Amino acid sequence: MSRFPRGFVEDSSMEEPETHLRRPSICFRPINPSDLERLEQIHRDLFPIRYESEFFQNVVNGCDIVSWAAVDRSRPDGYSEELIGFVTAKFVSAKESEISDLIRYDSSKGEETLVYILTLGVVETYRKLGVAKSLIKEVIKYASSIPVCRGVYLHVIAHNNPAIRLYKRMSFRCVRRLHGFYLINGQHFDSYLFVYFVNGSRSPCSPLDLVVLAVNYMRSGIKLVASKLRMKQEEKGLKGVKCKDNRRCLLPTQTKRNLASPERVSSGYDYV
Numbered sequence: 001m002s003r004f005p006r007g008f009v010e011d012s013s014m015e016e017p018e019t020h021l022r023r024p025s026i027c028f029r030p031i032n033p034s035d036l037e038r039l040e041q042i043h044r045d046l047f048p049i050r051y052e053s054e055f056f057q058n059v060v061n062g063c064d065i066v067s068w069a070a071v072d073r074s075r076p077d078g079y080s081e082e083l084i085g086f087v088t089a090k091f092v093s094a095k096e097s098e099i100s101d102l103i104r105y106d107s108s109k110g111e112e113t114l115v116y117i118l119t120l121g122v123v124e125t126y127r128k129l130g131v132a133k134s135l136i137k138e139v140i141k142y143a144s145s146i147p148v149c150r151g152v153y154l155h156v157i158a159h160n161n162p163a164i165r166l167y168k169r170m171s172f173r174c175v176r177r178l179h180g181f182y183l184i185n186g187q188h189f190d191s192y193l194f195v196y197f198v199n200g201s202r203s204p205c206s207p208l209d210l211v212v213l214a215v216n217y218m219r220s221g222i223k224l225v226a227s228k229l230r231m232k233q234e235e236k237g238l239k240g241v242k243c244k245d246n247r248r249c250l251l252p253t254q255t256k257r258n259l260a261s262p263e264r265v266s267s268g269y270d271y272v
Contacts, residue, residue: 085122117154150201
């Protein structure tokens with residue numbers, strides 16, 4: 001396994017805050033060495049992916065990883081500093097990242113970076129309280145405070161709908177679907193790649209995006225009209241032509257190959 005495993009977000013509800021019996025006092029702080037055992041336990045409980053001990057050592061000691069712990073200061077009996085949620089992240093070079101083609105670069109700033117979220121999780125008793133959302137906000141605020149940072153990005157497994165809804169509400173942009181990105185218990189699962197651009201890198205709703213969207217829409221419309229016209233011309237050309245065996249009678253644009261259900265050819269990811 002690589003030093004930095006593929007990021008994973010817990011597959012649980014991350015909806016807006018709901019009423020809680022006891023009003024918690026959620027605070028955020030860096031993860032430190034005393035959190036090691038608790039951090040490992042929560043990862044085992046939440047994620048189907050197993051992380052090596054080196055990963056946890058890097059997190060608690062701040063070795064090339066930045067992290068935030070969520071704690072409930074209202075908890076009694078010495079539990080006020082125990083982790084109830086966390087987010088871990090690392091810096092990557094923008095030009096060497098998998099979204100390098102989406103970044104708006106500024107040559108005057110030198111080497112530009114991105115923040116990649118590795119893991120994000122909240123224990124079950126503190127879900128639906130907005131903890132995950134607040135942890136992501138901490139990452140965004142941190143990334144925005146670094147002039148050379150161009151954005152925050154992450155992967156989420158394609159069936160994790162609660163997390164996907166959360167990122168969309170927070171103005172993350174879903175840019176790609178990666179086929180077979182995760183391998184869990186011998187089975188491959190697709191992943192979505194989400195990006196939140198910062199420091200003027202590229203807005204999720206930038207004018208360029210609108211232009212590209214309009215051009216693609218126009219192209220689709222032109223192709224549709226051209227296809228219909230071609231079909232009408234073919235139908236006119238076939239008037240008066242009789243075929244004794246309808247099963248063997250094919251249109252000029254049809255072949256036995258394209259009449260069958262085509263197999264999908266994937267380059268590994270799709271733009272979305």
